Amino acid sequence: MALLEIRNLHATVEGEEILKGINLSLNTGEVHAIMGPNGSGKSTLAKVIAGDPGYEVTGGEVLLDGKDILEMEPEERAREGMFLGFQYPVEIPGVSNTYFLKAAANAIRKHRGEPEVDAAQFLKHVRERMELVQMDESLLKRPVNAGFSGGEKKRNEIFQMAVLEPRLAILDETDSGLDIDALRTVSHGVNALRSDDRGFLLITHYQRLLNYIVPDTVHVMVDGRIVKSGGKELAEELEASGYAMFEEGTAA
Amino acid sequence: MSASNETIEQVTRKGYEYGFVTDIEQEYAPPGLNEDIVRFISAKKEEPEWMLEWRLEAYRGWLEMEHPDWQKVRFPPVDFQAISYYAAPKAKPKSLDEVDPKLLETYEKLGIPMHEREALLGVERPEEEKPEVAVDAVFDSVSVGTTYQAKLKEQGIIFCSMSEAVRDHPELVKKYLGTVVPRKDNFFAALNSAVFSDGSFVYIPKGVKCPMELSTYFRINANHTGQFERTLIIAEEGASVSYLEGCTAPMRDENQLHAAVVELIALDDADIKYSTVQNWYPGDENGVGGIYNFVTKRGLCAGKRSKIAWTQVETGSAITWKYPSCVLKGDDSVGEFYSVAVTRNRQQADTGTKMIHMGKNTKSTIVAKGISAGEADQTYRGLVRVNPTASGARNYSQCDSMLIGDKCGAHTFPYIDIQHPSAQLEHEATTSKISDEQMFYCQQRGIGTEEAVSLIVNGFCKDVFKTLPMEFAVEAQKLLEVTLEDSVG
Numbered sequence: 001m002a003l004l005e006i007r008n009l010h011a012t013v014e015g016e017e018i019l020k021g022i023n024l025s026l027n028t029g030e031v032h033a034i035m036g037p038n039g040s041g042k043s044t045l046a047k048v049i050a051g052d053p054g055y056e057v058t059g060g061e062v063l064l065d066g067k068d069i070l071e072m073e074p075e076e077r078a079r080e081g082m083f084l085g086f087q088y089p090v091e092i093p094g095v096s097n098t099y100f101l102k103a104a105a106n107a108i109r110k111h112r113g114e115p116e117v118d119a120a121q122f123l124k125h126v127r128e129r130m131e132l133v134q135m136d137e138s139l140l141k142r143p144v145n146a147g148f149s150g151g152e153k154k155r156n157e158i159f160q161m162a163v164l165e166p167r168l169a170i171l172d173e174t175d176s177g178l179d180i181d182a183l184r185t186v187s188h189g190v191n192a193l194r195s196d197d198r199g200f201l202l203i204t205h206y207q208r209l210l211n212y213i214v215p216d217t218v219h220v221m222v223d224g225r226i227v228k229s230g231g232k233e234l235a236e237e238l239e240a241s242g243y244a245m246f247e248e249g250t251a252a
Numbered sequence: 253m254s255a256s257n258e259t260i261e262q263v264t265r266k267g268y269e270y271g272f273v274t275d276i277e278q279e280y281a282p283p284g285l286n287e288d289i290v291r292f293i294s295a296k297k298e299e300p301e302w303m304l305e306w307r308l309e310a311y312r313g314w315l316e317m318e319h320p321d322w323q324k325v326r327f328p329p330v331d332f333q334a335i336s337y338y339a340a341p342k343a344k345p346k347s348l349d350e351v352d353p354k355l356l357e358t359y360e361k362l363g364i365p366m367h368e369r370e371a372l373l374g375v376e377r378p379e380e381e382k383p384e385v386a387v388d389a390v391f392d393s394v395s396v397g398t399t400y401q402a403k404l405k406e407q408g409i410i411f412c413s414m415s416e417a418v419r420d421h422p423e424l425v426k427k428y429l430g431t432v433v434p435r436k437d438n439f440f441a442a443l444n445s446a447v448f449s450d451g452s453f454v455y456i457p458k459g460v461k462c463p464m465e466l467s468t469y470f471r472i473n474a475n476h477t478g479q480f481e482r483t484l485i486i487a488e489e490g491a492s493v494s495y496l497e498g499c500t501a502p503m504r505d506e507n508q509l510h511a512a513v514v515e516l517i518a519l520d521d522a523d524i525k526y527s528t529v530q531n532w533y534p535g536d537e538n539g540v541g542g543i544y545n546f547v548t549k550r551g552l553c554a555g556k557r558s559k560i561a562w563t564q565v566e567t568g569s570a571i572t573w574k575y576p577s578c579v580l581k582g583d584d585s586v587g588e589f590y591s592v593a594v595t596r597n598r599q600q601a602d603t604g605t606k607m608i609h610m611g612k613n614t615k616s617t618i619v620a621k622g623i624s625a626g627e628a629d630q631t632y633r634g635l636v637r638v639n640p641t642a643s644g645a646r647n648y649s650q651c652d653s654m655l656i657g658d659k660c661g662a663h664t665f666p667y668i669d670i671q672h673p674s675a676q677l678e679h680e681a682t683t684s685k686i687s688d689e690q691m692f693y694c695q696q697r698g699i700g701t702e703e704a705v706s707l708i709v710n711g712f713c714k715d716v717f718k719t720l721p722m723e724f725a726v727e728a729q730k731l732l733e734v735t736l737e738d739s740v741g
């Protein structure tokens with residue numbers, strides 16, 4: 001059974017159809033990448049999977065571990081092991097990163113019938129994860145994303161993922177805005193978390209990321225549809241030729 | 253409707269946790285206000301003649317004053333003749349051990365410690381154990397007991413009810429009462445001066461740092477009454493004290509009046525921190541019942557380098573109308589005001605502060621956070637005045653409003669009156685909403701909508717909560733959570 005199974009997914013925002021029948025199947029242990037031109041619907045797909053109430057699903061199914069999640073609240077999906085690294089992480093003034101993460105971890109644990117985290121143990125875990133993605137300690141105490149630089153926000157998303165250890169992580173352009181060293185450490189963090197019972201869906205514009213995190217499958221998304229899927233060499237092709245041929249294809 | 257709006261719809265439907273009534277035999281003054289009632293109250297308290305005269309003078313002044321109408325809150329006229337100005341439990345205990353168990357139970361139910369913890373000499377305290385807090389418990393018109401008095405007295409600290417202070421320390425009361433808030437300062441201050449019942453009196457002698465938090469818990473229990481307490485805190489040269497007041501009342505359909513006066517006096521190098529967690533009954537969702545909280549609070553930084561800080565967390569009352577103020581008379585004195593006000597349903601609040609700079613190089617800071625939900629309306633009103641004598645005065649003001657839902661309102665009225673060219677003022681104001689993006693971000697991390705709202709609001713109030721003493725910060729945070737509970741659609 002696939003970890004994530006998307007069947008003929010349609011979604012609209014403010015009456016306009018953005019996702020026009022997406023099919024995708026991702027197994028545990030796999031890393032898939034989605035590439036595609038600006039505005040093709042990549043972030044929309046990510047947010048629809050995560051349950052953003054701003055989008056309306058007009059058809060199709062999304063299964064996580066075989067369970068239909070479209071009726072679930074976003075927090076339920078998260079507690080079931082889904083994580084979305086946002087393209088534009090939002091700021092929450094006054095709420096420290098640690099406090100926020102603890103609230104998240106406890107909500108997830110409660111869902112699983114586990115007791116609240118032990119403060120000391122949690123801190124230890126957080127520190128380990130901080131080292132994994134080489135995040136600066138000072139960012140821990142600062143309010144969630146408030147005043148973070150673009151790159152710091154992205155790194156914070158990966159850090160949160162590392163702390164929460166989701167089953168399925170969807171990372172929306174987490175590589176954009178990272179400097180070369182940061183890209184390397186963040187990739188290293190993702191690779192360290194790769195495992196047989198976890199899956200990743202990476203949304204990216206750059207083939208470079210895929211040199212560090214080697215995907216099993218690459219999908220090309222154009223105008224709300226996946227127009228081609230293939231191995232990692234597909235990303236290299238795209239880098240060379242761009243999306244023009246696909247766009248023509250869909251227009252025809 | 254957006255997700256956060258739905259969330260908030262529910263925020264506004266939470267019940268009040270402290271709405272119970274204590275069934276206890278009470279005695280009352282007959283309703284109405286006249287000179288005989290003033291005499292009655294004074295006699296009940298066995299006051300000396302000078303105190304009675306002081307009250308009568310205030311009463312005569314009040315008769316000539318008009319009910320103010322400049323505030324941005326709306327309510328039907330209060331019938332001052334329908335209120336009983338004195339209500340007290342019949343039994344008069346001489347010590348804490350004799351206090352009616354029902355009363356002690358009441359405070360226990362409210363989570364207020366009325367037992368002095370035994371000192372564990374030489375024994376290390378477990379971390380979760382709460383530090384000592386001395387409590388004065390005021391039930392309707394009287395103080396029913398004050399803890400840790402003996403221990404405080406060892407250092408010359410006086411912590412007692414106002415009635416006791418009039419009796420046992422008349423020289424101090426005479427010297428300071430009404431010096432910061434004169435009897436005829438305003439309509440409600442005059443009313444309070446005429447009929448004030450109990451409240452707390454604190455005196456910290458020269459050079460003494462008060463070793464524990466002092467606190468007063470005000471409880472309105474009787475109906476058709478008002479509570480008119482009076483608090484006076486004096487910190488002598490180099491003294492320091494942190495004081496907290498808390499307030500609750502039963503749920504009733506009538507509106508009850510709470511018109512208090514608080515005066516603080518800080519001499520040279522003295523430091524007073526006054527924190528309020530106000531949770532009077534706010535009325536129901538249709539705006540029926542609730543406390544009218546009309547309070548005059550003012551601190552005088554009389555001495556050089558003295559400091560007064562007000563922190564208030566206002567979640568209750570049908571109407572809150574108060575401006576804790578600092579008169580910065582001593583050179584280099586410092587005034588601070590930190591406020592969180594939450595209004596929901598039909599609650600109204602017009603609150604803020606006044607910073608009056610008189611001495612040289614005086615400094616003031618204002619941080620006000622207003623949160624409005626439901627159909628509530630809130631106003632921040634603040635005055636910063638720099639007198640011609642106040643060279644080098646500085647003020648920083650920050651007023652932030654957060655609107656939850658789209659039926660509530662927030663208004664900011666900063667008044668500035670500068671009479672010295674060297675004054676430096678900085679003012680920042682923001683209005684924000686909990687965005688759908690913030691809600692979704694929290695939810696995506698597994699945090700439910702209700703918790704998300706409380707998390708975001710708590711974050712918004714952080715700058716104020718961090719000025720509260722540790723335990724009270726936790727209390728305040730919990731209170732906010734409870735106030736904003738049930739908000740999820």
Ligand SMILES: Nc1ncnc2c1ncn2[C@@H]1O[C@H](COP(=O)(O)OP(=O)(O)OP(=O)(O)O)[C@@H](O)[C@H]1O
Binds near residue numbers: 014036042044054087
């Ligand atoms: N909330 C919204 N309101 C209106 N239009 C929207 C909204 N969200 C997405 N869209 C539109 O849907 C289309 C797809 O947007 P989406 O953000 O999914 O693209 P993307 O593939 O992630 O692009 P990029 O590579 O630039 O991040 C765009 O045309 C966008 O303007």
Ligand SMILES: [Mg+2]
Binds near residue numbers: 043044087173
């Ligand atoms: Mg995008």
